[in-house]
Amino acid sequence: MMNYQIVIKNIDTVNEVEGYWSDQDFIQLLGKFNYPDGATAEKSSLPELLEMAISDYEPNEAAAIVLDYKLGNQLSEGQIEQISNNMLIDKVCEEYPEIHMQGTLFHVNQLLFKAYNGKFPNAKASVVHFSMTPTNGDLRKLTAENVLKLLNNGLSDRNLIKRLFESQISQNIPFPEAEAIIWELTTEDNVNYDLVTSENWINKEDINEYEFESVLEEVEDVA
Structure with missing residues (x-):
């Protein structure tokens, strides 16, 4: 079991994700x-x-x-x-x-x-800048599943992920959808992370707390 100190630094709302198209x-x-x-x-x-x-x-x-x-x-x-x-x-x-x-x-x-200058609806993405610092145990690279479970304590109950995947995000069970919900997850030091997802999944209004603590348990494989 690992304890983490989490700080959500900023959420940018963007119309496109730079570098996606090569x-x-x-x-x-x-x-x-x-x-x-x-x-x-x-x-x-x-x-x-x-x-x-x-x-x-x-x-x-x-x-x-x-x-x-x-x-x-x-x-x-x-x-x-x-x-x-x-x-x-x-x-x-x-x-x-x-x-x-x-x-x-x-x-x-x-x-x-x-x-087409707007003939299609304008969708938006969120780029979330945050840090996750372990207060016990060793530093390791977190997965999309780890990150969403750790963010859970800072998200409001209105958040779509919480509403659709309440048990997966809050309990010690596998959350395979996390990989699809988070489009990109990057870090250079395993503490400061950036994630890209749809504004529909996480937006500024979804954040209740910007600094909080969370516990990450090892997910038990369901035999």
């Missing part, structure tokens, strides 16, 4: 949108070129092309068609039942939101 992604997508010269273009101009190439297409067609590029191995053609139409009306990235796809759907949504 130059290679832009070049591949440009090809799919009938712009074959992406590979020879100036790297810094790739996002702008892609936005221009995308905007020649109908929004739902463009959505289907980007969805196929990112999730074609997980979704059927019918599902892609359905999502590409729904994306124009709803924040599919917050509502899609397969939680592990929500992060990718967010990045796709925001790429299209920018390219």
Whole structure:
């Protein structure tokens, strides 16, 4: 059993997560949108070129092309068609039942939101900056599951994770969904962390306490 001192330093609300799309992604997508010269273009101009190439297409067609590029191995053609139409009306990235796809759907949504100047709903992500310092025991790198369990004491009862996964976040049982809820988790020193997730999962209003203590128990494997 480990005791931690937790400090939530800041939560940034962002429209896009920097660095998610690589130059290679832009070049591949440009090809799919009938712009074959992406590979020879100036790297810094790739996002702008892609936005221009995308905007020649109908929004739902463009959505289907980007969805196929990112999730074609997980979704059927019918599902892609359905999502590409729904994306124009709803924040599919917050509502899609397969939680592990929500992060990718967010990045796709925001790429299209920018390219079409707002025809798609604007979804937001939260970047949470926090520290978790053990007050007993050795320092170790925490997993997404560890982090959510430790954050539990600082979250309000209105928080969506708490409402949907109350026992997983508060009890000593496995919480496999944590890996899908947290899109990115980074640390350089195993004390100061940044996590990226949907504003729908954690936002500024969800934080009750900015400094608190939590206990991390070893999750017992359910035999």
